[in-house]
Structure formats: structure tokens, C-alpha cells
Amino acid sequence: MTSSTETVSKQDIIDYSARLGDDAIVIGHRLSEWVSRAPFIEEDVALGNVALDFFGHARMYYTHAAQLSNEQNGTDDITEDDFAYLRDERQFQNHLLHELHKGDFAYTTARQLLIDVYNKYFLEQLEKSNDETLAAIAVKASKETKYHCRRSKDWTLRLGDGSSESHKRMQLALNDIWGYSHELFELDDLEQRLVDAGIAVDCTLLKADWLKEVTAIIEEATLTVPDQEWAVRGGRQGYHTEHLGHLLTEMQFVHRSFPGAKW
Amino acid sequence: MIHSVDLYSKNRIIKVVNILTTGEEMTKYNKSEAELEAIFQQKIDSEQKIEPKDWMPEAYRKNLIRQMSQHAHSEIIGMQPEGNFITRAPSLRRKTVLLSKVQDEGGHGLYLYSATETLGIERSELISALQSGQAKYASIFNYPAQTWGDMGAIGWLVDGAAIVNQVSLQRTSYGPYARGMIRICKEESFHQRQGYVIMMELAKGTPAQKQMAQDSLNRFYWPSLMMFGPHDSESAHSAKSMKWKIKRETNDDLRQKFIDQTAPQIAYLGLEHPDKDLVWNEEKGQHDSGEIDWEEFYAVINGNGHSNRQRIQHHVKAHEEGAWVRDAMSEYKQKKLQRKINAETAA
Ligand SMILES: [Fe+2]
Ligand SMILES: [Fe+2]
Numbered sequence: 001m002t003s004s005t006e007t008v009s010k011q012d013i014i015d016y017s018a019r020l021g022d023d024a025i026v027i028g029h030r031l032s033e034w035v036s037r038a039p040f041i042e043e044d045v046a047l048g049n050v051a052l053d054f055f056g057h058a059r060m061y062y063t064h065a066a067q068l069s070n071e072q073n074g075t076d077d078i079t080e081d082d083f084a085y086l087r088d089e090r091q092f093q094n095h096l097l098h099e100l101h102k103g104d105f106a107y108t109t110a111r112q113l114l115i116d117v118y119n120k121y122f123l124e125q126l127e128k129s130n131d132e133t134l135a136a137i138a139v140k141a142s143k144e145t146k147y148h149c150r151r152s153k154d155w156t157l158r159l160g161d162g163s164s165e166s167h168k169r170m171q172l173a174l175n176d177i178w179g180y181s182h183e184l185f186e187l188d189d190l191e192q193r194l195v196d197a198g199i200a201v202d203c204t205l206l207k208a209d210w211l212k213e214v215t216a217i218i219e220e221a222t223l224t225v226p227d228q229e230w231a232v233r234g235g236r237q238g239y240h241t242e243h244l245g246h247l248l249t250e251m252q253f254v255h256r257s258f259p260g261a262k263w
Numbered sequence: 264m265i266h267s268v269d270l271y272s273k274n275r276i277i278k279v280v281n282i283l284t285t286g287e288e289m290t291k292y293n294k295s296e297a298e299l300e301a302i303f304q305q306k307i308d309s310e311q312k313i314e315p316k317d318w319m320p321e322a323y324r325k326n327l328i329r330q331m332s333q334h335a336h337s338e339i340i341g342m343q344p345e346g347n348f349i350t351r352a353p354s355l356r357r358k359t360v361l362l363s364k365v366q367d368e369g370g371h372g373l374y375l376y377s378a379t380e381t382l383g384i385e386r387s388e389l390i391s392a393l394q395s396g397q398a399k400y401a402s403i404f405n406y407p408a409q410t411w412g413d414m415g416a417i418g419w420l421v422d423g424a425a426i427v428n429q430v431s432l433q434r435t436s437y438g439p440y441a442r443g444m445i446r447i448c449k450e451e452s453f454h455q456r457q458g459y460v461i462m463m464e465l466a467k468g469t470p471a472q473k474q475m476a477q478d479s480l481n482r483f484y485w486p487s488l489m490m491f492g493p494h495d496s497e498s499a500h501s502a503k504s505m506k507w508k509i510k511r512e513t514n515d516d517l518r519q520k521f522i523d524q525t526a527p528q529i530a531y532l533g534l535e536h537p538d539k540d541l542v543w544n545e546e547k548g549q550h551d552s553g554e555i556d557w558e559e560f561y562a563v564i565n566g567n568g569h570s571n572r573q574r575i576q577h578h579v580k581a582h583e584e585g586a587w588v589r590d591a592m593s594e595y596k597q598k599k600l601q602r603k604i605n606a607e608t609a610a
Contacts, residue, residue, distance in 0.1 A: 025355075035365055036343050039586075041373050045366050048366040052363060080355050084355055162595040163587065166591030
């Protein structure tokens with residue numbers, strides 16, 4: 001990542017940071033739904049931990065977006081919460097994979113495998129961003145993401161190569177979500193501009209490594225990489241599945257019921 | 264079915280493999296039961312801790328299992344009312360604090376189950392007893408958490424009352440329990456603080472927020488006083504528990520401490536005290552207070568709370584839905600072991 005940041009606007013960076021925040025808050029929300037519902041207590045705690053990591057990432061991205069917004073508008077009262085709580089479904093730009101329902105434990109495991117391995121390669125690149133704050137966030141988030149990857153791999157092996165029931169559920173889950181993985185590796189105009197400026201990650205370059213690693217784990221787990229051609233896309237353009245509206249309704253309800261209140 | 268042993272080893276304190284029966288103990292120590300009991304009581308009287316390997320009366324063991332597992336179940340069931348608001352927390356900061364808090368409670372549950380297992384019982388047995396209704400959990404969790412203010416009231420009052428009890432239990436006679444309480448108390452003060460911070464924000468917020476805080480205080484104040492249990496004169500387990508120093512202070516004494524510490528906290532918030540009869544008694548150096556509605560207390564304990572059925576059904580549902588995961592884990596482990604054996608035989 002070399003060239004200058006002159007061709008991009010502050011708004012571009014705000015939008016980019018906010019969409020990375022959206023990914024994190026939405027998947028964190030889904031993981032947090034497991035608390036008190038996990039297969040055993042250790043997993044309530046572990047899933048809660050991973051959810052907390054994602055909430056932490058979301059807060060860093062949103063805070064960055066909020067600071068830039070304040071600079072841009074000459075204000076000082078825009079906060080992380082404005083991004084999480086006061087934007088609507090069409091304004092959220094998370095990848096669709098993150099918002100899909102909680103599903104069973106196999107579904108959660110399969111989705112986390114795809115997302116965690118993606119994040120590992122993504123954050124490695126974001127560490128080199130010309131935007132110092134994004135680079136610093138990436139350094140911090142990478143450490144946690146390595147742990148997430150280990151966890152997802154271990155669970156994929158256990159469930160894929162465990163009982164016939166767990167094998168069946170894992171394969172079904174992979175088949176169900178695979179079509180949502182493609183958009184992780186696509187750039188829109190915004191990201192292309194930011195890639196050119198050395199700020200955003202060129203996620204098209206991550207696909208080969210991601211696929212290689214994910215395939216190795218899936219095969220070691222005696223599962224099959226789905227070969228379906230179907231692909232659903234649109235998250236980065238705010239074109240969401242019906243799942244997200246319900247998620248946001250729940251997440252934003254209390255905050256929006258008391259306009260202007262502090263918590 | 265739980266495949267407990269290997270899964271939980273990380274949190275296990277000491278696994279006592281051989282729990283001896285009294286008969287075996289008598290042979291082992293070459294002493295009569297009366298002599299053993301005298302030694303045991305003398306240890307207790309001189310403030311020595313009873314450890315898992317020590318001889319103990321069967322009733323002491325049973326009493327401890329009942330109390331410790333009830334405590335563990337309370338941590339776990341207590342995750343539900345607050346867990347119920349993680350997805351709705353009104354700010355990201357409060358969301359992360361609440362989630363950490365609920366997670367801690369899961370950790371406490373684990374720790375207490377492990378401590379209970381040192382008495383020669385498996386976690387799976389304890390959990391079946393919870394699910395069948397044979398074992399109890401703190402009745403406070405049968406009250407529904409309806410508003411964000413309840414997150415404040417629960418942390419502040421419910422964890423606050425639990426701390427008063429647990430601080431006293433740091434000196435309980437059973438070693439693993441006492442040590443567990445010391446560790447748990449450190450986290451509990453953070454829980455209470457986060458609850459009080461929620462209340463402070465609400466109390467100094469908009470009129471609607473202040474109203475929310477008052478409403479939560481009104482609903483949770485009396486039930487939190489009930490957490491200390493019936494009056495000493497009515498308490499079934501008290502006398503023996505005090506003699507064995509499982510309990511160190513009586514229900515009424517602990518409750519009084521809590522009433523006294525809470526009154527100025529309510530005043531600081533600028534909220535109305537729910538007990539209209541509360542007055543400072545200069546002579547006694549403590550508050551006189553109104554009577555608890557014991558009818559409500561027993562009604563809720565006996566199944567008439569808003570959430571009694573929901574709490575257990577929620578627990579059972581998660582447990583049943585997780586059965587295939589636990590089975591898969593043990594099958595996977597078995598397979599791996601078999602492969603290792605096969606590889607070694609081949610080599
Ligand atoms: Fe606790
Ligand atoms: Fe607590």
C-alpha cells in the first residue's frame with residue numbers, strides 16, 4: 001500500500017470504518033445470542049468471550065468513524081453509539097453472512113470458520129493501511145482473531161469428524177451459507193478508491209489463501225467444500241436479508257425509545 | 264447426559280477420586296465415629312478448614328452439597344434475566360460491560376460446580392437435580408427483568424445482597440467453598456458497581472429515565488431483602504449450619520447489613536426509598552425497617568413467580584439442544600484416541 005490519500009475523502013474513510021464496524025457488531029450480536037443457550041457452560045463463557053472481542057472491534061471502528069465525522073462537521077458529539085443505534089437497515093453495510101440467523105451450533109461453527117479465517121487474512125493486510133488508526137485497530141484485532149481461528153478449526157474438526165449427526169449438521173450448515181461467502185472478496189467503488197489510496201484492504205487478493213485454508217480444514221473434518229454456484233450479494237450496498245431488520249429492531253429499541261438520553 | 268470429566272478439568276479444583284464411606288473411614292483412621300466427629304468439631308471450633316480428604320459427618324457433606332450446588336445453580340440461572348438484555352443494551356459500552364458480567368456468572372457457576380464435585384458428586388448429577396426441581400436456585404431469578412433499569416437494580420441490589428452473603432462465606436468451614444468465595448467476591452464488587460453506575464446514569468438522566476430507575480428499585484428492593492432467607496426463627500437449616508460454621512452469620516444479621524448499606528445508596532441516587540417504615544435507630548446504630556411480605560416470598564419459591572417455569576425450561580432446552588454437540592465431542596475424542604492406539608500398534 002503506497003500511494004497518497006489525496007484522491008479519497010474523509011467521508012470515504014468514515015464509510016469504510018463504519019462498514020467494518022457493522023460486520024463486527026452484527027456477528028457479535030449473533031454470538032451473544034448464545035449466552036445461556038450454549039451446549040455446556042464452558043461454551044456460554046467462550047462464545048461470550050468471542051462476542052466481546054467483536055464488540056470491542058466494532059467500538060474501535062465506530063469510534064474512528066465518529067471522530068472523523070466530528071472533525072468533518074466541526075462537532076464533538078457524534079459517538080460510536082450513533083453508528084450502532086441510529087442507522088437503519090438500508091444504511092448498515094455488513095456482509096450478509098454476518099446477519100444470517102443464529103442457527104444451531106453447527107451453523108454457528110461453520111459461519112465462524114468462514115468469518116474468522118477471512119478476518120485473519122483481512123487484518124494482516126489492514127495492519128499495513130496508510131490510515132494509522134485502522135492499522136492500529138488491525139494489530140489489536142489480529143491477536144484475538146488468531147484465537148478465534150483456532151477455536152473455529154477445533155470445533156469444525158470435532159463436529160465434522162464427530163458423530164454422524166454432527167457431521168450431517170455441519171455439512172448442511174456449510175451448504176446453507178457457502179453462497180454468502182463470495183461477496184467477502186468483492187470490492188465496490190468506495191473500497192476500490194480506498195485500495196488505490198493504500199487505506200483499504202484489497203479483499204479480492206485474499207480469496208486464494210482463504211479458500212486454501214478453509215478447504216484444508218473442511219476436508220480434514222471429513223466434510224466437503226460445497227461446489228454450488230449460487231451467490232448472494234449486496235451487504236455493502238445495504239441490500240440485506242430479512243434477518244437484519246429484526247436484529248436491529250432488537251438491538252436499537254431501548255436506545256431509540258429515549259432520544260438524547262445518556263446511558 | 265453430560266460427558267463431564269475431561270471437559271471440565273480446566274476448572275476443576277481438586278478431584279477427589281476416593282470418597283470413603285464412614286465405615287471405611289473408621290477402619291482407615293482406626294477411630295469410632297464419635298471420636299471422628301469430636302475431632303471434626305474441634306477442627307471447626309479452632310477455625311481450621313475442612314478439606315476434601317478429611318473425615319466429615321455425612322450430614323455436613325449433604326448440607327454443603329445442598330448449599331453449594333444451590334449457589335452454583337443460582338449463578339447459572341442468574342445468567343438468564345441479564346442475558347435477556349445483552350442484545351438490547353442501550354449503548355455499546357453498557358453492552359460490553361453487561362456481557363462481561365454475565366460471563367463472569369457463568370465462570371462462578373463453573374467454579375462452584377467444581378468445588379461441589381470435591382464432595383464426591385458429578386456436575387451432571389447436580390444439573391439433573393436442578394432440572395427436575397429437586398435442587399433450588401435463588402428465588403430472586405424468578406422475577407422477570409422487564410426494563411433496562413432492571414439491569415441496574417439487579418447488579419446493584421441482587422449482586423449487592425449476594426456479596427454481603429458471600430463475604431461472610433469467605434470464612435465458611437469447608438476449604439474449597441471458602442476459597443471459591445474469596446475469588447468470586449473480587450468479581451462481584453465489579454458487578455455491583457456496574458449495576459449502580461447504570462442506576463446513577465438513569466437517576467441523573469431524563470425524567471423518563473429517572474422514572475425507570477425508581478420503578479426498578481421498587482420492584483427489586485423487597486425481593487433482594489428476601490434473598491437472605493426467612494427470619495432466623497423460621498430457618499430450617501440455620502442451627503446446624505452455624506454449629507458447623509458453614510454459615511457464619513444469621514439471615515437476619517446479614518439482611519440488616521444490607522438494609523443499612525443500601526439506604527444511603529438510595530438517598531444518593533435521589534430516589535424514593537421503597538420501605539416507608541424505614542427509620543434510623545440511633546440507639547441500635549442501625550435502621551428499623553418494615554416487614555417483608557413473606558406470603559409473596561413463599562408464593563414465588565413455591566412456583567408462583569413470573570419466571571419459575573421459564574427459567575427451568577430455558578435451561579432444559581439449551582441442555583437438550585446441546586446434547587448432540589456433547590455426544591459429538593466425546594465421539595471425536597474417542598476416535599482420536601483409537602487412531603493414536605492404532606498408529607502405535609502399527610509402528
Ligand atoms: Fe456471581
Ligand atoms: Fe455477580
